[in-house]
Amino acid sequence: MNPSQRSPFSHRFYADDPLVVAPGLLGALLIHHHPERGLLAGRIVETEAYRGMEDKACHASKGITKRTAPMFGPPGHAYVYLIYGMYEMLNAVTWPEGQPSAVLIRGVEPIAGIERTTNGPGKLTRALGIDRSLNESDLVSGRLIIVPDQIISKDCVETTPRIGVDYAGEWAEKPWRFCVRANPHVSKMPKRRSATV
DNA sequence: GCACGGATTTCC
């Protein structure tokens, strides 16, 4: 069966804990029906969970603002934001409405229509033509969807601390990054600053 | 209003 004809993950799936959804999205297909470029698709191989207002690495820790509002919204919708003035980051909103959390899509393996490398969260959105116009769009019924495909066994899921969130103190230590082990499209780990005691 | 810095990437 053509994967683009399969049913996407349901809103119920996304209403779960981001620590369940993040590894659960590994092996799934991210499919963008692009208005000009047609079908663009990649297999998700790397994700990170951002979990609630307590999580200092999570944007929602700043409270509900114009920027963070999508994370407080209904699960199964996109949270797309601009970082460093030049890169768009794609997240899937999780947990029920009112409980802010999201799963950042950090790496995909090219499947269809992709003309450039996709490793790294800023590059994959570019390769798939994803930008802020898709912020708050429905990942179950919109032009950007995620559908189940491969099942990744637990043995093949590697967990590490999240990348680029050293400012978050103890929250930066949580092993909330999930990758398909040894997959070449997983972003490379930057050197981390040693923790100050 | 204005300064600051970021869930990144690339180049020196």
Added chain:
DNA sequence: GAAATCCGTGCG
């Protein structure tokens, strides 16, 4: 090691 480059956030 630092620039590129925009805008949300916090503070005045």
